[in-house]
Amino acid sequence: MNTTESFEALRRANPRAQPGFAESVExxxxxxxxxxxxxxxxxxxxxxxxRRRLVCAxxxxxxxxxxxxxxxxxxxxRGAEDATAAVKKAASVTAASAERSGTAVVRITHDGxxxxxTTIRWHGDDLGVRSDAPSRRGRAGSELLVVDGIVYGLDPDxxxxxxxxxxxxxxxxxxxxxxxxLAAVREDVGGVTLRRITASMTxxxxxxxxxxxxxxxxxxxxxxxxxxxxxxxxxxxxVLPFGLVAHDEAADPSAPLQAAITVGADGVIREIAxxxxxxxxxxxxxxxxxxxxxxxxxxxxxxxRPLRDRSP
Amino acid sequence: xxxxxRKRRFDALFASYSSDIVAYCSWRAPSASDAQDxxxxxxxxxWRRLDELPRGDAARVWLYATARRVIANQRRSTRRRKAxxxxxxxxxxxxxxxxxxxxxxxxxxxRLGSADREVLLLAEWEGLSPAEIAxxxxxxxxxxxxxxxxxxxxxxxxxxxxxxxxxxxxxxxxRAAVEGGx
Numbered sequence: 001m002n003t004t005e006s007f008e009a010l011r012r013a014n015p016r017a018q019p020g021f022a023e024s025v026e027x028x029x030x031x032x033x034x035x036x037x038x039x040x041x042x043x044x045x046x047x048x049x050x051r052r053r054l055v056c057a058x059x060x061x062x063x064x065x066x067x068x069x070x071x072x073x074x075x076x077x078r079g080a081e082d083a084t085a086a087v088k089k090a091a092s093v094t095a096a097s098a099e100r101s102g103t104a105v106v107r108i109t110h111d112g113x114x115x116x117x118t119t120i121r122w123h124g125d126d127l128g129v130r131s132d133a134p135s136r137r138g139r140a141g142s143e144l145l146v147v148d149g150i151v152y153g154l155d156p157d158x159x160x161x162x163x164x165x166x167x168x169x170x171x172x173x174x175x176x177x178x179x180x181x182l183a184a185v186r187e188d189v190g191g192v193t194l195r196r197i198t199a200s201m202t203x204x205x206x207x208x209x210x211x212x213x214x215x216x217x218x219x220x221x222x223x224x225x226x227x228x229x230x231x232x233x234x235x236x237x238x239v240l241p242f243g244l245v246a247h248d249e250a251a252d253p254s255a256p257l258q259a260a261i262t263v264g265a266d267g268v269i270r271e272i273a274x275x276x277x278x279x280x281x282x283x284x285x286x287x288x289x290x291x292x293x294x295x296x297x298x299x300x301x302x303x304x305r306p307l308r309d310r311s312p
Numbered sequence: 313x314x315x316x317x318r319k320r321r322f323d324a325l326f327a328s329y330s331s332d333i334v335a336y337c338s339w340r341a342p343s344a345s346d347a348q349d350x351x352x353x354x355x356x357x358x359w360r361r362l363d364e365l366p367r368g369d370a371a372r373v374w375l376y377a378t379a380r381r382v383i384a385n386q387r388r389s390t391r392r393r394k395a396x397x398x399x400x401x402x403x404x405x406x407x408x409x410x411x412x413x414x415x416x417x418x419x420x421x422x423r424l425g426s427a428d429r430e431v432l433l434l435a436e437w438e439g440l441s442p443a444e445i446a447x448x449x450x451x452x453x454x455x456x457x458x459x460x461x462x463x464x465x466x467x468x469x470x471x472x473x474x475x476x477x478x479x480x481x482x483x484x485x486x487r488a489a490v491e492g493g494x
Contacts, residue, residue: 011437222328
């Protein structure tokens with residue numbers, strides 16, 4: 001038992017990771033939005049509408065919605081409901097498939113050119129994170145492994161693997177600690193991030209593809225995709241899932257971003273694509289899931305040398 | 313701010329942070345119905361005071377602080393149930409959880425003081441920084457940082473102690489069964 005285990009257990013007990021949480025949020029969202037949309041609150045609470053009555057109405061709606069999602073049928077069309085249910089189901093199936101192991105290939109392109117990229121593979125508590133964007137000088141090819149609770153990194157100067165020790169014992173000097181970074185990645189490979197994004201998509205449109213997969217397109221607030229996490233260059237930054245820094249509209253939590261989720265014929269999410277920006281400067285962020293449940297465990301590098309060997 | 317702008321800003325605020333406030337109220341309020349009540353109250357307060365709301369991530373902190381006050385008011389208004397409610401806020405999860413690890417987590421959380429538990433969960437479950445926690449609970453950042461450090465240490469110690477006790481039980485039980493059967 002170590003610090004990491006106890007805090008990982010605590011993070012796994014987060015209400016967001018509990019079954020039904022996404023449904024609760026969605027029910028709350030629909031209910032409150034319905035009240036706002038029907039003019040009850042929009043035309044406003046202060047004097048024209050007794051506050052307590054409005055609260056009771058909203059609460060009643062919340063309770064009803066939480067008790068039976070079917071009650072939401074008055075809000076949207078049948079098709080939109082089906083799409084919402086299908087995306088939610090795909091998120092649950094994918095999270096279950098990814099529980100044991102998997103690979104996520106993450107890319108950001110800017111005007112069609114690769115801006116940043118990372119490939120993450122996980123197997124149980126072990127992780128491998130490789131930066132593989134060729135244009136990122138000094139970053140391309142960097143790799144981090146966590147095997148049996150020990151972090152291994154590629155030495156950028158001398159090459160070869162360096163055993164860096166336990167993540168909680170690594171002091172990065174400033175910014176996000178390795179422990180925090182790994183905790184965030186583990187949240188992303190689990191169902192928490194996936195459910196948060198899929199549960200928040202609105203205006204869903206369904207488009208079947210020839211290969212049996214289906215694309216669900218909609219809008220999602222940037223704040224639900226890119227969370228504030230740490231500092232870079234003295235500025236607070238927002239970070240997309242799997243640790244890539246958000247730019248432009250994606251860094252504005254209220255900005256609506258276009259999201260498309262491709263669900264395979266087997267019901268598992270194949271890809272999440274999020275786009276923002278103008279036609280002249282479009283950003284595209286994609287997460288492609290591969291080998292869910294069948295990704296091999298990363299192995300500790302046999303020739304890794306202890307960190308202290310780097311000191312002169 | 314025009315009505316249209318107000319509506320757009322509220323929609324964006326709700327889309328960005330409703331899941332956070334639902335999650336926070338779910339562990340902070342004494343019951344599911346109180347949590348739902350609190351979520352509605354928080355966003356109605358936000359709507360009424362939209363012009364005063366800070367921009368960016370500070371709005372998220374404002375919503376947490378408002379949720380905290382709303383839940384505190386709920387508790388004050390039902391003072392007779394207070395002791396029971398405070399216990400139930402954590403114990404309800406323990407009672408319904410069938411996951412042994414989750415049960416250990418909730419038991420370790422229950423052992424913490426309420427102030428320690430609050431800062432720990434604001435950090436670990438809500439992802440707030442010490443400065444943001446200070447804004448939510450109304451203390452200095454240095455105080456929040458100190459409380460958080462203490463809470464983390466106490467939680468880790470409690471969890472490890474409970475885990476060790478559970479492991480010991482697991483080891484003992486098979487032996488007791490064999491002895492009892494022979």
